[in-house]
Amino acid sequence: MTTLSFYLYKIEVDPPKPGEVRIKIISSGICGTDKHILEGKDKVPLPAILGHEGAGIVESIGEGVTSVKPGDKVLMFPVPECRECSSCLHPKGNFCLKEKVIPPTGLMLDGTSRFTCRGRKIYHLYGTSTFTEYTVVHEIAVGKIDDGAPMDRVCIISCGVPTGFGAVFNTVTPGSTCVVFGLGGIGSAVVMACKASGASRIIGVDINEEKFPWARDLGVTDCLNPQKLEKPVQEVVVEMTGNGVDFAFEAIGLIDTMVGALESCHPSYGVCVIIGVAPSNSQLIFDPLLLLSGRILKGGAVGGKDSIPKLVTDYMEKKINTDPLITHKFPFKSINKAFELFQAGHW
Structure with missing residues (x-):
């Protein structure tokens, strides 16, 4: 610590x-x-x-x-x-x-x-x-x-609130499937906004399971702890939703979870919104073919x-x-x- x-x-x-x-x-x-x-x-x-x-x-x-x-x-x-x-x-x-x-x-x-x-x-x-x-x-x-x-x-x-709410209200449509990486303050604001926007399914991802009951109260329908899965969490999300979610939100600020959020999106129309702030001098590296099929990668703040x-x-x-x-x-x-x-x- x-x-x-x-x-x-x-x-x-x-x-x-x-x-x-x-x-x-x-x-x-x-x-x-x-x-x-x-x-x-x-x-x-x-x-x-x-x-x-x-x-x-x-x-x-x-x-x-x-x-x-x-x-x-x-x-x-x-x-x-x-x-x-x-x-x-x-x-x-x-x-x-x-x-x-x-x-x-x-x-x-x-x-x-x-x-x-x-x-x-x-x-x-x-x-x-x-x-x-x-x-x-x-x-x-x-x-x-x-x-x-x-x-x-x-x-x-x-x-925190306008960052989370703004990322959702400018993107999510009723009936959408969503995944939120990180259930802290901003991630929780994202969850609340997804529910208010009419999302049909909200998957919450966090390694701290103490947050899960609270997240469910806010609107999360499924909780995943990546440390307790036998395969990468993005693969589990894709399996749970058929071919990937409509919208993914990264509210942690780690390169691995940013890539995971992108890979959780539906290949043809999934939208990944990066909200978390990565460490200084970080480089986001991923296979460009992830975007070729139609996925959208964007950011949002405040x-x-x-x-x-x-x-x-x-x-x-x-x-x-x-x-x-x-x-x-x-x-x-x-x-x-x-x-x-x-x-x-x-x-």
């Missing part, structure tokens, strides 16, 4: 510059990406303040900010929406070209940081950094939400300034219920305990 290294330091947080917002963090979710960074799988500039699923209250705004004001409840997004680049202007694009995820720079849009500790620069994570009392983000990465929204519940709608606040509204109106995705709550001083449970699979 990786040794955790979270300590509470006094960080100086600069005032927001033009186009920026300083936010008091109220609640933050823990994402698998944070865990991967701690394990050294995903490389980011260090030292950094991690966290990117944050809900907070606007403390102050920089010159020119018009979409939020002090006192507003907001969510922060690791993928912003500038509404100017070719991705934002395209009807099917949501991965803003001003994002700080691929590759992570650890800096604000002007190339500087708003954090210092004992005179030393501290890097941001994906332009958000939510494991802190105060953070500074650019206006294009902030969305105002309902004043009555419970911050400790909706913070996960910053990343949402935009419009779609995420709408999910909060849907939550408030009880159109969706993401509460089952929250398994534990801790005060910030117990963040190490939270990660220990996370790494042990109790999530």
Whole structure:
């Protein structure tokens, strides 16, 4: 197990510059990406303040900010929406070209940081950094939400929920067969969305069988543990479904499971959606003949300034219920305990 290294330091947080917002963090979710960074799988500039699923209250705004004001409840997004680049202007694009995820720079849009500790620069994570009392983000990465929204519940709608829901609602059709590799937070969001989209069969794949009862409650119809199968799990999925599923979702971030998800798809029309973030410098290698017959391989991540606040509204109106995705709550001083449970699979 990786040794955790979270300590509470006094960080100086600069005032927001033009186009920026300083936010008091109220609640933050823990994402698998944070865990991967701690394990050294995903490389980011260090030292950094991690966290990117944050809900907070606007403390102050920089010159020119018009979409939020002090006192507003907001969510922060690791993928912003500038509404100017070719991705934002395209009807099917949501991965803003001003994002700080691929590759992570650890800096604000002007190339500087708003954090210092004992005179030393501290890097941001994906332009958000939510494991802190105060953070500074650019206006294009902030969305105002309902004043009555419970911050400790909706913070996960910053990343995990829209990633899972978006991957499904833009692809799955009623009556479809689906397989979900990884039944963690994002995988569980995928399961919920598959069920809401009318999928007729949802196969869940995970090596932690403690998640299976919970996954079935969310909508999984069949659970598979690859470590207890006599053949590769993708072969079992193909046998279970005739010739493969209509839609496969990879929510783990491993090359082997990405290939497995692709091979689980129907050869003529199956769609494989990669959601998990692979370790830095990984190379996805597979037989190109897998695509020649008609399979589709695509990726998906997060949402935009419009779609995420709408999910909060849907939550408030009880159109969706993401509460089952929250398994534990801790005060910030117990963040190490939270990660220990996370790494042990109790999530």
